Amino acid sequence: MTTGLLVGRFQPFHKGHLEVVKELLKECDELIIGIGSAQYSHTEENPFTAAERFAMIRASLDDEKIPRSKYTIVPITDIHNNAMWVNYVCNICPKFDVLFTRNPLVTRLVKEAGIAVEEQPEFDRHIYSGTKIRKAMLEDKPWEKFVPGGAVRVIKQFGGVERLQSVVGND
Amino acid sequence: MTTGLLVGRFQPFHKGHLEVVKELLKECDELIIGIGSAQYSHTEENPFTAAERFAMIRASLDDEKIPRSKYTIVPITDIHNNAMWVNYVCNICPKFDVLFTRNPLVTRLVKEAGIAVEEQPEFDRHIYSGTKIRKAMLEDKPWEKFVPGGAVRVIKQFGGVERLQSVVGND
Amino acid sequence: MTTGLLVGRFQPFHKGHLEVVKELLKECDELIIGIGSAQYSHTEENPFTAAERFAMIRASLDDEKIPRSKYTIVPITDIHNNAMWVNYVCNICPKFDVLFTRNPLVTRLVKEAGIAVEEQPEFDRHIYSGTKIRKAMLEDKPWEKFVPGGAVRVIKQFGGVERLQSVVGND
Amino acid sequence: MTTGLLVGRFQPFHKGHLEVVKELLKECDELIIGIGSAQYSHTEENPFTAAERFAMIRASLDDEKIPRSKYTIVPITDIHNNAMWVNYVCNICPKFDVLFTRNPLVTRLVKEAGIAVEEQPEFDRHIYSGTKIRKAMLEDKPWEKFVPGGAVRVIKQFGGVERLQSVVGND
């Protein structure tokens, strides 16, 4: 039984994230999906609340017929203390065996804490990128093709694009 | 589709909690189980971490063959601001239709926020009580009969009783 | 021109407070009324929000025909650091010449900071006491005679007694 | 009876702000003036304390013979959580009917909270701007013409320009 932990901000959850989740579910019996910076929303970098991001992820994975029993979504608030972050995650999240990340800082922190870390698979990162998708949303350019259908529905339902456009310039 | 939210500290998760969860799963299509005071542990009132409480709940519900797709467990940290608590929960938790509680303060807060609240069913509260179970653990009296088998296994695995006994008097 | 600062929690604002304010307005050209523990509400000790307490004070002083130009009401959040409290108050509040208090800790802190402090006049403290009034509210005993009419109206308008009764036992 | 809320950082309070206040006092029976980011000072963006900003506003409105009974000044500390900001303001500030703002983020947050929001009138924003005034102060260029006389007196009294010049480069 292997449990993996994947942490991201998912602003928004996009097709690159979806592919990573699908790939990791082949390697792990269960996947914890940690929604990072959970307390933030309504900013240019973090437009969507943890609740909204949870709904995006769930709707996207449901569409893919990924059983809900295979993964758990957990909000993880920022504590603004890198040296204690791994400890914090271990106390707040369900137990995991290995953390998947491509972020060098997180890789370093997890290694320093003596916990297993593996490089998260990459899926056309130059195409699927939260920053690029938020930019497209801001410029009223097509963004839907980068985002799973379930997440698109959720974002449209709560007016995510209008939200993002209204918060720009306030970071 | 009705989603319910049940918030508790689950220190520890006991048979009363289990019965409530089973009852609510009849009323709701999905249940969010919020682990309150998630950041606290190693105190007399809150001996177990959110991660440990998550494991207790999961193991107990697995034993009952309750499909994991029916519920979602979410850690909820205390923000020490009652007037903003409902707002906080709505932003951090997946969306829910009704909050179940027997706590008068929570009932009041949820009502003041204009959100549906229903009284949580009661199961022999005089028998199944976190306070009583922690007391029994402290006095080396039998506590296992009040706690589902899955949670008992989890508590024993991480030495929960020894933990509790060591932290007494430090609150 | 003398400006005084009077800090209290005003849970609720009662006739003793009103008499103190009236007395101090004879001594000062202007009075700053600081609402302490401003972030707390919905607890047994602090049932009412800063906004509600503001409304109680305003309504009571309006009834007394005390001109609003004579006083300023300022919410003061607790910072849980006694040694820095006076410094905090000086940075957040309008400038004042003397702080009025009967609290020995506040007296000490203000003196250690080298700021003028005078003993606040007393008005039948054994009769007019926040603790006693909250107790009366809890036990459905008459409390209105201890509270100025304006504050009574405000408290009834937002259901303050029901609020207090519902939060008891959750501190 | 209409009460309006106007929130700004007022770093410093300038003639544009003054015109807005005068205009809003025609529309409202009472105006709450919220001093945002109240806990910050001694930075390039936020050089002045809440106490100092309070004094600037008061002195400027006194000069205009605006009765103090028509407005209330309230410090509002940043909570760094956009989704909860409106809730926070409603609990800490006196009750208001409508919030006036030209900030798209605040407009959005207030609308999402179901509270009335109106666009704040504009007064030569290209001329009267906190950023420009702070820049002029830094470069020892004339800034007094953009700031009401009362605020100029207050700023000179506590050495505001020297303060700003000393904190530059430390943000």
Add this chain to the structure above:
Amino acid sequence: MTTGLLVGRFQPFHKGHLEVVKELLKECDELIIGIGSAQYSHTEENPFTAAERFAMIRASLDDEKIPRSKYTIVPITDIHNNAMWVNYVCNICPKFDVLFTRNPLVTRLVKEAGIAVEEQPEFDRHIYSGTKIRKAMLEDKPWEKFVPGGAVRVIKQFGGVERLQSVVGND
């Protein structure tokens, strides 16, 4: 080379603490003396600031001719999160090999973190106790015999007894 860490609140530093320090300096090449709850002061439990406690410890050890090169005093603020406390201490304090404590909670936390912990020697704990000394100070009974001369001088210099007497009843 062994470095020990001794954590206490030292409210005040008494003769029992002094004996413990002397004993541990025989076992360790260097001793880190951590002043716990460093941010608190002016309360019944924590009357003295970290700066004042630092001065008490230093004066007492100077009197004993204990070379300052043998120990380092470090203020440790409370983070109110037991599960992360050891991690926090390790990041904020100089490196240590073994933590000395008689507190069961701290013993447990340090063990769970996989760090060496040893029982701190005891010196007539029924006689030398911070609680008892503060009680004596409050009741104007002799307390000086329980406190090293250096600490007595420091406490008298800043009026520690008057401070404590003035803050009672405000916890």
Add this chain to the structure above:
Amino acid sequence: MTTGLLVGRFQPFHKGHLEVVKELLKECDELIIGIGSAQYSHTEENPFTAAERFAMIRASLDDEKIPRSKYTIVPITDIHNNAMWVNYVCNICPKFDVLFTRNPLVTRLVKEAGIAVEEQPEFDRHIYSGTKIRKAMLEDKPWEKFVPGGAVRVIKQFGGVERLQSVVGND
């Protein structure tokens, strides 16, 4: 008896810092060395923990045969409130007579608080600069010549350069 306070982030402690310490030890009987931003680490601006910075300073001063009795190293966490910073430092640090700094903001804050402040001596600031040394570390260029031997050893021991390189781009 004069005690000086020198506050820096020491990311890392370099030869310019060492010269300042040596110079100030001629002027003061004792020097408090405050490690600022003590809670931060693992970022591009603040790569090293307080514990690691403590070790760098200690090792460097030991190499110079500076007696440990001449100085005290104290971690100072950021409180993100400039107006209260001096007050905070005075409560958490051992007592000092004069604060040495070349930072205009700190100079201003200390002056406003009525505490003695002197300009810290300068030692080839264009050569010895934390920013430049971190840049050299990042680009795998020689950095050791700017850092005292003791600090170099400490940095190499915990893999400081690799740490810094791994955290870049995450600020």
